[in-house]
Amino acid sequence: MSTNDAKNRLIPAADIRDAHVPGMSAYNELVAQADANHDAYWSRLAREFLSWRTPFTKGLDESQAPFFKWFEDGTLNVSYNCLDRHVENGLGDKTAIIFEADDGQVTRINYRELLARTCRMANALKARGVKKGDRVVLYMSMSIEGVVVMQACARIGATHSVVFGGFSAQSLRDRIQDAGAVMVVTADEQVRGGKPLPLKAVVDDAIAMGGCESVANVLVYRRSGGAIHWHAARDRWLHEEMQDQPETCEPEWVGAEHPLFVLYTSGSTGKPKGVQHSSGGYLLHAALTTQWTFDLKPNDVFWCTADIGWVTGHTYITYGPLALGATEVVFEGVPTFPDAGRFWKMIQDHKVSIFYTAPTAIRSLIKAAESNESVHPRRYDLSSLRILGSVGEPINPAAWEWYHEHIGGGRCPIVDTFWQTETGGHMITPLPGATPLVPGSCTLPFPGIAAAIVDEMGGDVPNGQGGILVVKKPWPSMIRTIWGDPERFKSSYFPPELKGYYLAGDGAIRDAQTGYFTITGRIDDVLNVSGHRMGTMEIESALVSCTALVAEAAVVGRPDETTGEAICAFVVLKGPRPRGDEAKKIATELRNWVAKEIGPIAKPKDIRFGDNLPKTRSGKIMRRLLRAVAKGEAITQDISTLENPAVLEQLAQSN
Ligand code: WTA
Numbered sequence: 001m002s003t004n005d006a007k008n009r010l011i012p013a014a015d016i017r018d019a020h021v022p023g024m025s026a027y028n029e030l031v032a033q034a035d036a037n038h039d040a041y042w043s044r045l046a047r048e049f050l051s052w053r054t055p056f057t058k059g060l061d062e063s064q065a066p067f068f069k070w071f072e073d074g075t076l077n078v079s080y081n082c083l084d085r086h087v088e089n090g091l092g093d094k095t096a097i098i099f100e101a102d103d104g105q106v107t108r109i110n111y112r113e114l115l116a117r118t119c120r121m122a123n124a125l126k127a128r129g130v131k132k133g134d135r136v137v138l139y140m141s142m143s144i145e146g147v148v149v150m151q152a153c154a155r156i157g158a159t160h161s162v163v164f165g166g167f168s169a170q171s172l173r174d175r176i177q178d179a180g181a182v183m184v185v186t187a188d189e190q191v192r193g194g195k196p197l198p199l200k201a202v203v204d205d206a207i208a209m210g211g212c213e214s215v216a217n218v219l220v221y222r223r224s225g226g227a228i229h230w231h232a233a234r235d236r237w238l239h240e241e242m243q244d245q246p247e248t249c250e251p252e253w254v255g256a257e258h259p260l261f262v263l264y265t266s267g268s269t270g271k272p273k274g275v276q277h278s279s280g281g282y283l284l285h286a287a288l289t290t291q292w293t294f295d296l297k298p299n300d301v302f303w304c305t306a307d308i309g310w311v312t313g314h315t316y317i318t319y320g321p322l323a324l325g326a327t328e329v330v331f332e333g334v335p336t337f338p339d340a341g342r343f344w345k346m347i348q349d350h351k352v353s354i355f356y357t358a359p360t361a362i363r364s365l366i367k368a369a370e371s372n373e374s375v376h377p378r379r380y381d382l383s384s385l386r387i388l389g390s391v392g393e394p395i396n397p398a399a400w401e402w403y404h405e406h407i408g409g410g411r412c413p414i415v416d417t418f419w420q421t422e423t424g425g426h427m428i429t430p431l432p433g434a435t436p437l438v439p440g441s442c443t444l445p446f447p448g449i450a451a452a453i454v455d456e457m458g459g460d461v462p463n464g465q466g467g468i469l470v471v472k473k474p475w476p477s478m479i480r481t482i483w484g485d486p487e488r489f490k491s492s493y494f495p496p497e498l499k500g501y502y503l504a505g506d507g508a509i510r511d512a513q514t515g516y517f518t519i520t521g522r523i524d525d526v527l528n529v530s531g532h533r534m535g536t537m538e539i540e541s542a543l544v545s546c547t548a549l550v551a552e553a554a555v556v557g558r559p560d561e562t563t564g565e566a567i568c569a570f571v572v573l574k575g576p577r578p579r580g581d582e583a584k585k586i587a588t589e590l591r592n593w594v595a596k597e598i599g600p601i602a603k604p605k606d607i608r609f610g611d612n613l614p615k616t617r618s619g620k621i622m623r624r625l626l627r628a629v630a631k632g633e634a635i636t637q638d639i640s641t642l643e644n645p646a647v648l649e650q651l652a653q654s655n
Pocket of ligand 1: 265311312391393418419420421504505506521531532
């Protein structure tokens, strides 16, 4: 089937018994309710989905737009909503988390135990002086403990900031410093694909760089037992800290706007930004979307394969499923260990019914299955599945079809969920019992989300014509500010020409017939590599910080079959342009340099050397030209202003 045929295929919505949103008329009714009274719609859901200590009297407060507030005079506790209320409702024995370690060992924890452990952890944090409003940085492996620490922070009103375990010491230090964290929680090592990887050692390096004087304590979860350095004045074993703590801890009742977490993500310019989320509005959308988008029911086994270091892990591991009292799988390892059948085996073993993963993982597992029959999904019993999800990047129709046929047995709907760190939860997505599906389209806005496509002045663009993706009305789980930088928040997301709409940073187009959305990719200098968000500027700064070698660098993305986009760096060295083996050697050195500066996920796939970079007369790097060169396209653009056209030939050669 060609891409075009696949795109035109409309697959009727699944016939799901007792679906939460059963059919398009139910969907349209919800959209109509939200249109009629946005505030009343969200307020009703906030009462239905959350347990409030003090009920709120007002939904949306726009008085300080774009610093919107929701349910501001209500108080609640996020961990109470995720744990205590289920135990109080008789669900204490229900399994909350099925944890599978890298080596296959399985640990189950029920809601009563998870609550007790969270309370002991919360008491341990308090015993070390952590209090409401303090920031706690996590640099943890995927583990029950990771979820427990996040929940414990929420319980005492501390604001957590999780840093993905693949980031370098430098990146970790920048985040600790920006957040002004009082504590770092880490593990001795993480184990992935059979190999131990350091975590505590990276924390040591980060703190040794200076600027982290706010950190009084480092808590260490013993995961591998590997050797680590110990700083007696600062380091504490997590299990020793928790050991004698009581199993109860009165929740700290916080206002709905209290910052639950700050999560750093890449923007088009400058350093990563700390996206600040609220407690009430965020948790509402986490719970609501987990229920409607995945049609989650009490007997489901939910598995989101994301890492808690990314927003997907926050919303669809730590908060959404637990707020609903669901059973979920948490996985420590990687999809290809011990072999590329790992995901399928885990679905079979744990009878997973809802499976949520990223297109990159699917594409790499397709390759593996096609070259090795023993890891083909048909070798596994996947009959427990009923809903599939995709997140983080566009899913190409061919991967969609394979996922649908080979994983979903042709019967499971795929929800292609478009959203962002800043949006807190799903924005545009099918609802499985309602929305007819089109491979490669995230279909329609979630009810209550005023997504639209506009031109550069905020004017509506007709269907069938591409434009800028915006959200016209505030929604409860939206970003509240950029930590410590309200001005950047305003200029990044609410540029004056867009009439107060939220600017997502993506381009999109709506289908002329169905009105369905397709995301066409970022319109700024943000790359999406394997679903990981990275700024081209960040990578450029990392390269030019190698002052011994690099004079100038420009980074662009180019399409990649497996990772969606790949990083391509154009570099001018201080010395002469290297060739042959010398070029390969320096390219490897620079890749390792970037891994050390940012993390291995930021390593350029391609590095190309030139005597200079193509620039306009005013000295601006011609990025569009570089993108074409990276793709290997013929140059059709006007290059008459180019000082040294021969440089294009140099830059076309990869190393
Ligand atoms: C992209 C991840 C197409 C998009 C939840 C967005 C997608 C960025 C999709 C946010 C999708 C996410 N289809 N593109 N279903 N989901 N994106 O902040 O470019 O890590 O702006 O959040 O990923 O990435 P982030």
